[in-house]
Amino acid sequence: MKKVLIFGGTHGNEWTGIWLVKKYGEYFKQKYPDLSLEFIIANPEAYKLNKRFKDEDLNRAFQFLNESRPGSFEHQRARELRNQILSEECFVIDLHTTTSAMGKTLILTDYNPLVLWLARQIQTKIADSRIIGSPDPNKKYLASQVVSSLMIEVGPVANGVLDPHALEGTFELVDRLLLSLSTAPELPSGEIEVYVEVEDVKYPLDKEGQISAYIHSGFQGKDFTKIDGSYIPFRHFSGEEVTYKTLGPRYPIFINEAAYYPQHLAYTLCEKRVMTF
Ligand SMILES: [Zn+2]
Numbered sequence: 337m338k339k340v341l342i343f344g345g346t347h348g349n350e351w352t353g354i355w356l357v358k359k360y361g362e363y364f365k366q367k368y369p370d371l372s373l374e375f376i377i378a379n380p381e382a383y384k385l386n387k388r389f390k391d392e393d394l395n396r397a398f399q400f401l402n403e404s405r406p407g408s409f410e411h412q413r414a415r416e417l418r419n420q421i422l423s424e425e426c427f428v429i430d431l432h433t434t435t436s437a438m439g440k441t442l443i444l445t446d447y448n449p450l451v452l453w454l455a456r457q458i459q460t461k462i463a464d465s466r467i468i469g470s471p472d473p474n475k476k477y478l479a480s481q482v483v484s485s486l487m488i489e490v491g492p493v494a495n496g497v498l499d500p501h502a503l504e505g506t507f508e509l510v511d512r513l514l515l516s517l518s519t520a521p522e523l524p525s526g527e528i529e530v531y532v533e534v535e536d537v538k539y540p541l542d543k544e545g546q547i548s549a550y551i552h553s554g555f556q557g558k559d560f561t562k563i564d565g566s567y568i569p570f571r572h573f574s575g576e577e578v579t580y581k582t583l584g585p586r587y588p589i590f591i592n593e594a595a596y597y598p599q600h601l602a603y604t605l606c607e608k609r610v611m612t613f
Pocket of ligand 1: 346347431432433
């Protein structure tokens with residue numbers, strides 16, 4: 337029997353995954369009796385606080401497991417979750433949402449044939465879905481603990497909100513993934529288009545280290561819109577526009593994600609690549 341672990345609430349203020357885990361676990365278990373499904377709230381302490389995390393970001397904590405961090409709830413929780421994930425062969429689905437207008441996306445951290453085949457199923461069956469490649473050499477993400485894994489990222493949705501589009505979009509992705517997992521071929525092969533992350537772009541900063549510009553109104557919500565050459569991502573608070581240039585076609589994602597302000601991260605640029613498997 338194929339075991340699948342579905343995690344919601346890795347970030348405690350992303351309610352879509354939390355409520356999917358709480359309310360639809362039994363439904364999916366009955367619908368897919370050939371799969372062994374477990375639905376898990378990854379960060380219950382952060383959920384109680386309705387915050388992204390309590391002491392540190394759980395979805396970055398897995399890279400620090402060889403350190404001693406006695407004061408961190410997430411450090412201890414990452415250790416528990418890693419043990420749980422590695423205890424038996426399984427597939428991992430980790431549910432997230434974003435404040436960026438990214439629609440229904442899958443994020444892959446490993447390009448093995450099963451994961452690429454599943455992504456291809458989603459791309460084929462769900463018209464407005466997109467596939468993102470986010471290599472994770474330090475294995476900082478929960479989903480990177482095994483290669484048979486992916487993240488679901490749906491938006492735009494505000495944190496701490498149960499948005500119907502995000503909930504139903506995530507439900508549709510989970511349902512289609514479980515159906516595909518229950519019918520996956522032994523040796524999957526094919527071809528798929530992936531938006532691979534290539535560059536993080538930060539906000540312009542002033543002398544005090546504060547942001548000196550905000551996302552331009554013409555750039556807000558333009559996730560996955562092709563840029564080739566000059567574009568205007570920011571406007572300074574003084575009114576002046578900021579023009580940047582790409583060397584070749586790029587596709588922005590995570591434009592104005594709320595959780596990335598502490599790192600001054602404004603958006604990420606991707607390249608579109610075709611992968612064969
Ligand atoms: Zn998240």
